[in-house]
Amino acid sequence: MNLSNFVKRIRDIMRNDAGINGDAQRIEQIAWMLFLKVYDEKENDWELDDDYESIIPEKLRWRNWAKNANLTGDELLDFVNLKLFVGLKKLNVDTNTPMKKAIVKSTFTDANNYMKDGVLLRQIINVIDELDLSNYEESHAFGEIYESILKEMQSAGSSGEFYTPRAVTDFMAKVIKPKVGEVMADFACGTGGFITSWLNELDAKVKTASDREDFNNSIYGIEKKQFPYMLCVTNMLLHNIDMPRIYHDNSLTKNILDYTEKDKFDVILMNPPYGGAEKESIKQNFPDDLASSETADLFVSLIMYRLKQDGRCAIILPDGFLFGTDNAKVSIKQKLFNEFNLHTIIRLPHSVFAPYTSITTNILFFDKTGPTKKTWFYRLDMPEGYKNFSKTKPMKLEHFAPALDWWKNRKAITQDGFDKSKCYTVKELAERGLNIDLCGYPHEEEEILEPKDLIQQFKEKRESLNAQMDKTLEKIEKMIAM
Known part of the structure; x- marks a missing residue:
């Protein structure tokens, strides 16, 4: 995959979606999808341990819905808004839940899907899924792309926070x-x-x-x-x-x-x-x-x-x-x-x-x-x-x-x-x-x-x-x- 073109491809697609208003929403939209993609790759490693069991219900795992090219348009939007986000926000987590599982719920607690066009959302998901994070060189190179995503944040928030060089x-x-x-x-x-x-x-x-x-x-x-x-x-x-x-x-x-x-x-x-x-x-x-x-x-x-x-x-x-x-x-x-x-x-x-x-x-x-x-x-x-x-x-x-x-x-x-x-x-x-x-x-x-x-x-x-x-x-x- 041409990683140098990764952010630009996503940005160009999102610009056509009426639900994305500004840099903050655009990058937040990328963020939750990237998290699920990266988490799914990590689960591939964790599953080498026979005792590992995902906290994410099977139908909500990236590998099972994001890779389904037939899931698009309004059907995809309904799935993301009414099933994916609802399900991940209601995950059963307590003090005994391992951190690597608990972070799924905490990551989605206040997250939002801003996109309103299910066809464009499918296009974004496909671009992100092209990342081969199991490939060492591509995974390492993506670290630099990740830094560029962080730098996309244009302005400080109301609490005065901003990207530290x-x-x-x-x-x-x-x-x-x-x-x-x-x-x-x-x-x-x-x-x-x-x-x-x-x-x-x-x-x-x-x-x-x-x-x-x-x-x-x-x-x-x-x-x-x-x-x-x-x-x-x-x-x-x-x-x-x-x-x-x-x-x-x-x-x-x-x-x-x-x-x-x-x-x-x-x-x-x-x-x-x-x-x-x-x-x-x-x-x-x-x-x-x-x-x-x-x-x-x-x-x-x-x-x-x-x-x-x-x-x-x-x-x-x-x-x-x-x-x-x-x-x-x-x-x-x-x-x-x-x-x-x-x-x-x-x-x-x-x-x-x-x-x-x-x-x-x-x-x-x-x-x-x-x-x-x-x-x-x-x-x-x-x-x-x-x-x-x-x-x-x-x-x-x-x-x-x-x-x-x-x-x-x-x-x-x-x-x-x-x-x-x-x-x-x-x-x-x-x-x-x-x-x-x-x-x-x-x-x-x-x-x-x-x-x-x-x-x-x-x-x-x-x-x-x-x-x-x-x-x-x-x-x-x-x-x-x-």
Whole structure:
């Protein structure tokens, strides 16, 4: 099969269907069919075990309806809408159901069939069924096509989530240095980018059958939204993780004070949603001083309660977290510095996440080995020849080469009179009111942000300035009282 033409063929067919409205619906439509195709291929392997019994009723298995070319038009639509989706959503699943079976129901819980033309639906199914995932070369090549499907997502959702470039997830996994036997978690795992980078980095360290078992059990993910959750589970099956511990849930709905040692992880890699807003009730799951209205702040607090002793974390956060001095942000940063070792902050160049958001971001690296004594800041500049990253000209892992070289041999760097890299003591940072917006980009031309990003940046800066003014007024009032 010509895999390079795979996505285009499906897109061209779907454009003729009145039920598909926009990229999100189109890719969600592809996703549930891909899941069933991939799951059916996996079942071929699992059935080599005589004890295996599919959780999917025989008539609803891909091999029995998707391959039936005579099932088309209105008859196919009726089957999909009234039998397939209804049957998969009603599967009998309980706490004793193996994960590789339970994921079928969770994958379809909130899934939808948007297509209204049964003939076009048949054409799509035929294209997907042409994939020969039992062929190693084609299965391996499909991994790249799968990545292109993920990149088809054009815009961030209402909770601020978007596709994290593979170069970024690979860099973070490389620097965090996975070890066999560790378990890595992502509490807003999206389509599984960080988990995939973790697995790719860890795979080279697998030497024995015992190592392979540890490898298969080394991931844990939670995703709030149905569509990326479905893609993530499919992604894990494609990576031969037969029992993916990926859950369709909201990580913020549990009181963080209720987490115990068994709920903690060796490594956490994340790009939490930011700019989004959770229900007011969500804030009640956090101590009053940590109850921020910003989603990313809540995830930082969640991580601090779910990282094991000596555990390591790498997390992407917007500039607003660094310069923010409102009460909640300061409390979160105080806890981070007092109880964790925030040893490194990498400032990322603008447009890394184009076209999803223009907000500038950073990677924070910390571990739970004791309080912070000093923090290194390093600014990763735009590579030579690039003015902006874009969908057609994305960031590549090779662009992180200067950061990797610096990581191994840290030193202060000054360029044109401005700090590109510098180490600050925790005392120096405290004297700044924990405004840790340091080693930024002094020469950047003023960038015109998208309206949503501009409003978000304005809100964060306003909150920070208000907090600084309140503290200054408090000092003045104390002086007057004396």
